[in-house]
Amino acid sequence: MNKGRLLAVAIAVATLALLAIGTIWPVPSAVAYAGGGKGDLLVSPSTPDAAANDLGTQIRLHAWDKAYSSLANKAEFTQSQFIHDLTGYALSLRTYATLDGFEVQPLHQSANDAELIMKLRWSTVVGTFEDKRDVHVVRIGDHWAVNWPIVPEQHVPPQVIPVNYLRWDVIKSGSGDDWGAQDVEAPHVRIVDMHPVNRADGVVVMGELLNEDVIPAYVSVRATLVSKTGSVLDSEGSFDMISHTLLPKQVTPFVIRFPGIDLSEVGSIRMVPQSVLVSASADPVIEVQNQQYNAPPGATLTGQLSNQSGQTVNVAHVLSSFYDKNGQLVWVAGQYIDRVLQPQIPVDFRISVPEDIARKINTERTVVSTYAVGSFQ
Amino acid sequence: MRPGRVFAFVTTVALTTATAAAGQSSDMTLPPSVAAGSAFSIATSGSGKAVLYVVGPGQAVRHDVVMGQPVSFAAGVLYNAGHYLVILAKDSSTDTEALDVVPAPRPETLGFLAQPSRLPVGVHNGISGAVYVFDAYHNLITTPMTASLELSNSSGTMQSRSVPTQNGLAWAEMDSASKEGAVKFVARIGGISSTRIIDQVPGDPCAITISAQPENGKLLVQTAPVHDCSGNAIPDGTIVTFTESYNDLQSTVDVPLKQGVARVTMPAYKGSKISAASGVVAGNEIIWGGGR
Numbered sequence: 001m002n003k004g005r006l007l008a009v010a011i012a013v014a015t016l017a018l019l020a021i022g023t024i025w026p027v028p029s030a031v032a033y034a035g036g037g038k039g040d041l042l043v044s045p046s047t048p049d050a051a052a053n054d055l056g057t058q059i060r061l062h063a064w065d066k067a068y069s070s071l072a073n074k075a076e077f078t079q080s081q082f083i084h085d086l087t088g089y090a091l092s093l094r095t096y097a098t099l100d101g102f103e104v105q106p107l108h109q110s111a112n113d114a115e116l117i118m119k120l121r122w123s124t125v126v127g128t129f130e131d132k133r134d135v136h137v138v139r140i141g142d143h144w145a146v147n148w149p150i151v152p153e154q155h156v157p158p159q160v161i162p163v164n165y166l167r168w169d170v171i172k173s174g175s176g177d178d179w180g181a182q183d184v185e186a187p188h189v190r191i192v193d194m195h196p197v198n199r200a201d202g203v204v205v206m207g208e209l210l211n212e213d214v215i216p217a218y219v220s221v222r223a224t225l226v227s228k229t230g231s232v233l234d235s236e237g238s239f240d241m242i243s244h245t246l247l248p249k250q251v252t253p254f255v256i257r258f259p260g261i262d263l264s265e266v267g268s269i270r271m272v273p274q275s276v277l278v279s280a281s282a283d284p285v286i287e288v289q290n291q292q293y294n295a296p297p298g299a300t301l302t303g304q305l306s307n308q309s310g311q312t313v314n315v316a317h318v319l320s321s322f323y324d325k326n327g328q329l330v331w332v333a334g335q336y337i338d339r340v341l342q343p344q345i346p347v348d349f350r351i352s353v354p355e356d357i358a359r360k361i362n363t364e365r366t367v368v369s370t371y372a373v374g375s376f377q
Numbered sequence: 378m379r380p381g382r383v384f385a386f387v388t389t390v391a392l393t394t395a396t397a398a399a400g401q402s403s404d405m406t407l408p409p410s411v412a413a414g415s416a417f418s419i420a421t422s423g424s425g426k427a428v429l430y431v432v433g434p435g436q437a438v439r440h441d442v443v444m445g446q447p448v449s450f451a452a453g454v455l456y457n458a459g460h461y462l463v464i465l466a467k468d469s470s471t472d473t474e475a476l477d478v479v480p481a482p483r484p485e486t487l488g489f490l491a492q493p494s495r496l497p498v499g500v501h502n503g504i505s506g507a508v509y510v511f512d513a514y515h516n517l518i519t520t521p522m523t524a525s526l527e528l529s530n531s532s533g534t535m536q537s538r539s540v541p542t543q544n545g546l547a548w549a550e551m552d553s554a555s556k557e558g559a560v561k562f563v564a565r566i567g568g569i570s571s572t573r574i575i576d577q578v579p580g581d582p583c584a585i586t587i588s589a590q591p592e593n594g595k596l597l598v599q600t601a602p603v604h605d606c607s608g609n610a611i612p613d614g615t616i617v618t619f620t621e622s623y624n625d626l627q628s629t630v631d632v633p634l635k636q637g638v639a640r641v642t643m644p645a646y647k648g649s650k651i652s653a654a655s656g657v658v659a660g661n662e663i664i665w666g667g668g669r
Binding site for chain 2: 183213
């Protein structure tokens with residue numbers, strides 16, 4: 001046998017050996033990505049952590065049958081309820097979210113049960129959100145199974161909610177109209193506050209925009225950073241960090257980020273508010289209840305959103321402005337609500353505030369923009 | 378500029394240059410000027426046959442001519458105002474002369490730009506109107522004329538201005554009234570008029586007054602009817618922001634006015650402070666004493 005054949009045989013043997021090792025003792029991530037997920041193909045959940053990890057993997061793979069059948073308390077709810085608990089009972093951000101990752105933190109363990117925290121990190125088109133569940137894990141024979149803490153769907157009592165809020169419709173001039181023909185004027189909007197700050201990841205320009213007209217406006221804000229020599233450093237828009245539909249006399253905060261730019265490089269900032277006349281409705285009205293600023297460490301603004309209309313709101317975006325004791329705007333932050341807002345059923349929100357800014361905050365103001373399927377907002 | 382006009386311009390320049398170089402006497406007699414769209418004729422002298430070309434802005438006309446007979450142009454043939462070149466091409470030579478077509482003296486249409494279409498009440502010089510006067514063929518009439526600009530509502534004329542046109546344009550500024558409502562902005566020149574509608578809307582709320590009363594364990598907070606400083610009712614749909622503060626808790630809600638009043642149900646905490654604001658205007662603050 002010559003050297004070449006010997007080398008080929010050696011490579012083949014080594015490949016077979018590695019395949020065998022990988023199959024018998026797979027790393028968990030490889031199992032997950034291979035679709036095995038359940039883990040007990042080769043390693044049974046012999047610990048509470050393993051049971052929770054297996055469940056997390058199955059949720060990530062949308063292996064709903066396996067995930068549901070692995071639960072210890074599955075008799076308490078149906079598989080459909082389990083799925084809807086994770087993906088939402090109605091169209092919401094959860095519906096199209098994917099589980100980006102999860103983390104299991106053990107709290108307490110005895111011979112027959114254990115307490116864990118499962119942090120599920122979901123990825124959506126507007127960023128990630130975390131779903132934290134306190135999980136009870138029980139020993140059943142020689143393996144462990146999770147008691148899933150299902151959040152039952154809250155039902156609105158059957159009723160009629162009369163809604164007679166205003167709605168604005170727009171008829172614009174046609175393409176065949178003569179030169180100089182009159183059209184409906186765009187709404188008048190005004191920036192009433194603007195404040196740039198220097199952050200570690202770049203310049204952040206924040207402010208507030210007022211619709212000072214008597215008609216609704218679709219608004220956005222564009223900012224251009226100009227250097228001290230007069231050259232343009234960057235130009236960015238507020239994107240989703242603004243409540244785009246503004247009713248008459250309504251105020252929205254906005255944030256524009258300029259990553260990688262230091263405020264010391266900036267000579268001036270050009271702000272351009274833009275407004276377009278749109279059809280809009282004054283419904284739904286969202287009340288921000290029990291809003292509370294929790295001082296540092298770990299500063300947050302918490303509260304509840306209450307939908308006072310009869311319409312289900314599929315996606316809600318909370319935007320909060322924070323002011324110092326002189327009433328100066330010091331920070332703007334937001335959070336998307338991952339669950340639908342059913343009429344009259346409060347939904348919690350929680351907005352984190354950077355530690356260095358948190359100490360300056362004296363008051364805050366919160367607005368909510370909404371999207372409901374089949375409506376303009 | 379359209380290709381036809383470019384062609385006409387180039388042709389005009391070329392032929393003018395050629396004529397100037399020739400310096401010959403002409404066999405045709407032109408009127409000093411012609412009103413756009415009117416009928417006219419060009420007299421010719423001599424004998425034989427020729428071809429007459431009339432070239433101008435956006436137009437070129439050709440006529441076969443028997444020399445010694447006038448060439449007639451019907452009404453509406455030459456309708457673009459401007460400087461035309463008339464070329465008589467004979468067998469042995471070419472005569473070239475200039476003809477000015479001026480806008481028809483009678484105005485037919487007005488281009489009326491009124492800004493803005495919507496503004497708050499009580500704005501000094503807030504409404505501007507610019508009127509351009511055109512003849513029936515959309516030529517700008519540059520002859521000075523008197524334009525009348527008038528702002529009126531259903532009860533009569535509110536403001537009017539008489540302004541002479543300069544180079545076909547007249548403009549004026551006017552104040553918005555103190556009472557809300559749509560007004561007609563009319564421009565008139567020589568019996569022709571054009572109308573625009575200006576919507577005068579209420580200004581900012583002048584004062585917001587709120588009151589509260591218990592309702593089913595909660596607090597019903599509502600504004601008094603909201604008006605601007607001229608007494609106009611603020612339109613429905615305008616947002617009023619209610620804020621309730623109690624210890625470290627705060628509740629806020631943006632409520633649209635409905636039938637002139639904003640109304641909301643809020644948590645009932647004894648000692649809570651409740652305030653309202655609309656845009657940049659703040660209202661009064663009340664302290665809820667538990668129904669007393």
